[in-house]
Amino acid sequence: MVPVEYYLVLSAAVFSIGLYGLLTRENALLFLMSVELMLNAANINFVAFSLQWGNLTGQVMSLFVMGLAAAEVAVGIGIILVLYRNFKDVDVTVPQSMRW
């Protein structure tokens, strides 16, 4: 059996890639993808610990996270569509009017 540390390292790597993407990209679609990466890093953790402790709670939780991710993408794509309609662009640095 693969020890749980390997899964954790994988999960941390995926999370960090997602975080890096979130902080550096300007394209809104890439934002969404980065968020997906971070959520799936969490899923890896859940499943890994589920295997480690031998119960199904973590797996069930990861199913919940997938459902949540699907809903989040639906809302996110909707926001991006509105963004595109208003600014003719999906660059998140362009809309700056919602500030103090």
Add this chain to the structure above:
Amino acid sequence: MLGFVVADNLLMAFMFFELVGLCSYLLIGFWFRQAGPPSAAKKAFLVTRFGDYFFLIGVVAVFATFGTAKFAGDHSFPHLAEQAIQGEATVNTFLGLEPAAWFTVVGLLVLGGVIGKSAQFPLHTWLPDAMEGPTPVSALIHAATMVAAGVYLVARMYGFYAVSPTAMAVIALVGAFTALFAATMGLVKKEIKQVLAYSTISQYGYIMLGLGAGGYVAGTFHLLTHAFFKALLFLGAGSVIIAMHHNEDMWDMGGLKDRMPVTYYTFLAGSLALAGIVPFAGFWSKDEVLYEALVHGLGTTSGLGTALLVAYGMGLIAVLFTGFYTFRMVMLTFHGEPRTETAREATEPGWNVKLPLVVLGILATTVGFVNMVPVKDLTGMHIDFLHQWLYGPSEGGWPAALGTGGEHYHHLLFADYGAGMAAAELPSYLVGLLSLALALFGAGAAYALYGGADPDPHTDKLGSIKDVLYNNYYQDEYQVWLAEGVVLPLSKAADVFDQAVVDGVVNGVSSVSLFGGSRIKRIQDGLVTHYAAMLTIGLTVLLVGFAIYGGWF
């Protein structure tokens, strides 16, 4: 007032007490377009409010001490107080006082409201000014309501006062001093309603004296009889004032006896009752008050006994003055020759005025018969009906069930843990004869001085004493000075403190927040990536913080 009478706890009593005050304010200010009445109404409201302030603190203290404010029953605060003093119940006391001392403090706080409402010294100044109101209003608020509310409250929570000798002494002394003090001022007044106003203050002093001297029945009895004869006197004065075309100066009257016989005879009945001449109502009740003060004063050995004896002395002198000012009023108004054209042509008002006078006149003559203690002592007949009713039957009955009977109060007053009173053996008719003689002497003096056809203003011979009395011992001036010379500078200083320090702190806090907000709001620059970066930084800082303080390393 009805709500106040049926209220079963102190808080409701307080609220109805205030409503009575409000109604008096509105009634006194009935003629609000003139200059005097609104100002008198405001004075009545403010002066009684000053006393009610202490009452309010007393109500809060009763709640904080006992957790209840019920007047009667096993879980009432007088009952709990009694048990606490005997060590059978625990209550919260404050200021580090023993239960007995703390109950005295609470009782005196509530007494503040009583002194304001019942026009006792030093808060009596509103009552003479309240004569600005219509005369039926004066009859109402000085006979049956308002001023009655104060002494009624003392009688209502009598079981609470009865465990505190200090509070009893204060009640008796304040009452007796007020009785004497007001009677001296009534000696020199010119207006008929002013004389009646001071007699009201004086008579309420007697009621307080009776209650403070351990005469629960005597005090309530005097409250009962006073209501009849004082309402009668005010309505009689109203009749005279109508006939005199709203001139209240007694020196402009005279000889009204023949012009208005019904008013004269009913007024005379009321005056005889007020002066305490046998067998009119006031005699029986006033003499019982004085009798209780004397026997308890003589019997009690502690300081309370001395206080009661002093109070009895003041009450006895006030009897003399009462007889004098009452019959000075009667003589000046109804006897002698008419001194003005209006008095010569005065006509008695119709039966709508006279009928209440007749009814009250009969009652003022006879209501004393419900409680003739001296006659009972002389003949052995059981005709002290008020006593019997307030003491209740020997078995069962409401007074025993509620713990508010005269028997229970008597027990409390004489108990070691209570007021610690004792009664001397004295025949009540002898004491009654003494005060009757004094009242007759006062009345006779008034008759001798003012009974002639054209009396002189004899009180002018008193010189500067008359000026002092006529100006009410400069009580009003002194209270105005107190308000303007002491309270106003104090409140100005408080205002400066409020503006500078309290408001300064508040304004400082708000300007710091405003300045901080105007700087910190620039973080929100509308750029989504910056928000994401800040979230990440925040999470990192949190994690590092937890790591350091949680000892992960």
